[in-house]
Amino acid sequence: MYGQDDEISIELSLEDVKKVALHYGFKLEKEKIIETTYTTNPRSMMQNRYFAAFWTARKTSAASEKSPKSNC
Known part of the structure; x- marks a missing residue:
């Protein structure tokens, strides 16, 4: 657990x-x-490798924002 x-x-x-x-x-x-x-x-045989999601998103317009209380 973190935190x-x-x-x-x-x-x-x-x-x-x-x-x-x-x-x-x-x-x-x-x-x-x-x-x-x-x-x-690099001097050790032990390595922790992960496969991470890497993505880019762009905001299309401010008018498309909805209230935080609305359902997704």
Whole structure:
């Protein structure tokens, strides 16, 4: 667990994040999966590798924003 025990954490799936972005007027322009490492020591055989979602979104218009209380 990250952070403090008394902190609230909301963890959304990538698909949920994309839905919210589209809902608020963003257009997904590029999407790909990239391989990356975390705390890798080049002199060590141990490596932590991750496949991360990498994407770019652009806001299409301010008029398409909806109230935060509306359903996605």
